[in-house]
Amino acid sequence: MAAMIGEELRAAFHRLFSAMAEIGATPAGGVCRLTGSPEDGRARDLLAATLTATGAEAIADTVGNQFGLFRLPGAGDTAVLCGSHLDSQPTGGRFDGTYGVLAAVVAAQAVRARLAAEGRTARHHLAVVNWTNEEGARFQPSLTGSSVFIGSLTADAALALADGDGVTLGAALDEIGWRRDGTLPVRPIRAVELHVEQGSVLETAGVPIGLVTGAWATRKLCLAFVGEPSHTGPTPMARRQDALRAAARAIEALYGIVEADGKGAHASAARLTISPNSPNVVASEVRVWFELRHPQQAILDDMAERFLAAATAAVAPLGVAVETAIDERRPSLPFDAVGVEIVRAAAAALGHASLETMTVAGHDVLALQRKMPGTLIFVPSEGLSHNEREFTKAEDLDRGLDVLAETLWRMVTAANV
Ligand SMILES: [Zn+2]
Structure with a gap:
């Protein structure tokens, strides 16, 4: 026709x-x-x-x-x-x-x-x-x-x-x-x-x-990593509560899980905000926007929970707290x-x-x-x-x-x- x-x-x-x-x-x-x-x-x-x-x-x-x-x-x-x-x-x-x-x-x-x-x-x-x-x-x-x-x-x-x-x-x-x-x-x-x-x-x-x-299925998470501001020079390393370092560990935890699973999930950490965002101040708060996607809801849910647990565990030794600022689930x-x-x-x-x-x-x-x-x-x-x-x-x-x-x-x- x-x-x-x-x-x-x-x-x-x-x-x-x-x-x-x-x-x-x-x-x-x-x-x-x-x-x-x-x-x-x-x-x-x-x-x-x-x-x-x-x-x-x-x-x-x-x-x-x-x-x-x-x-x-x-x-x-x-x-x-x-x-x-x-x-x-x-x-x-x-x-x-x-x-x-x-x-x-x-x-x-x-x-x-x-x-x-x-x-x-x-x-x-x-x-x-x-x-x-x-x-x-x-x-x-x-x-x-x-x-x-x-x-x-x-x-x-x-x-x-x-x-x-x-x-x-x-x-x-x-x-x-x-x-x-x-x-x-x-x-x-x-x-x-x-x-x-x-x-x-x-x-x-x-x-x-x-x-x-x-x-x-998609899960969109914004996590806030909350540490403490301090001088990047004299502050002893052991005393730092570095929110940016914590964010880096969490980001790597996400990609590590996705790669180890090999189940075809797509994931990203694609946006950061850093406070106070000065080269001379250890970051006190960093927010990272994460996304996880998979065709099957159950696989996505499981992966997201393991990521949250892994991120929390990875940053704990740094004295940095993790708070969930946004948790959006698209089934x-x-x-x-x-x-x-x-x-x-x-x-x-x-x-x-x-x-x-x-x-x-x-x-x-x-x-x-x-x-x-x-x-x-x-x-x-x-x-x-x-x-x-x-x-x-x-x-x-x-x-x-x-x-x-x-x-x-x-x-x-x-x-x-
Ligand atoms: Zn479009």
Whole structure:
């Protein structure tokens, strides 16, 4: 069957994608669009202008989640949500998140045009969305906007999140004019997200479409190592309570466990804060952000407990205390089976091979599916992510866009969805 995205819409998608990649562009070909930054504001402005130009209702809520409601003939008060995020890591790629938002804008137009051309009605509207602070680069935790949307985080708590300089999300959104008071006037019944894979499963298999059946379990821990400040020169070694040395031991303990287990877990220690962070003062408090991930919940839980015990034991001889500042558990969740089958059928109808896979990274649709069925579609990456050189070929973007449009078509028109 022919793809729903015609030549004109496809060209419009690529123009829009190029225009968005200019906003916050970095010299190495990536983007830096931290939540609430001027670049985030300009990206939001471009999306809003695009939505308005296509005849969608542009709406934004109190935490800056940005919606484009495509009202479809015949639909009542329900909608299928489709989108991703426009914020990025400090040295992020131009595909991560952006692809899913812009593809949703174009796919929604294609669905609306096909309904008009065939004189048909839909059972649900389509709502395109750009979720606030998916990345969690500037404000933690990540998946902020989608978590507020489904009620697992309050708007007040989200707006009070502070970045490393003490600026709150609320103040940052005010600064760029994107703290609004709109609400989506329809009831979402399911959520769809199209995203670059960020790994290399599809690329290695030579398959263009990933049917994501589940997510790896993730544990995100921020541990505070608390020692005592003292002069780095004269203080006798035995008297020091060195929080940075303690952090180093804990970090090595984590990697040691993961390597010794050999069970395929992914783990990291990727952010540090050091107090007082002077070359002449033994660090008195160090915070380290750790992540552990594994497809199986039980293996992850066991590994995390052993890590906490090992870290505590490793730092005890240093006279340094360990406190848990953040302990966030994201369970291993299966995606809605109906959605997986719709994507599988859509890809097959278009003649594209597909492959069942899991997501290792977090995505907004994972937060959303606590309240509604969620569907995640992948297109190939070259295995590099959260990197300015992240890349997906134009033909892979096009295939994903076609599958998304066909998926949304089936979701808004099928009698049983
Ligand atoms: Zn993303």
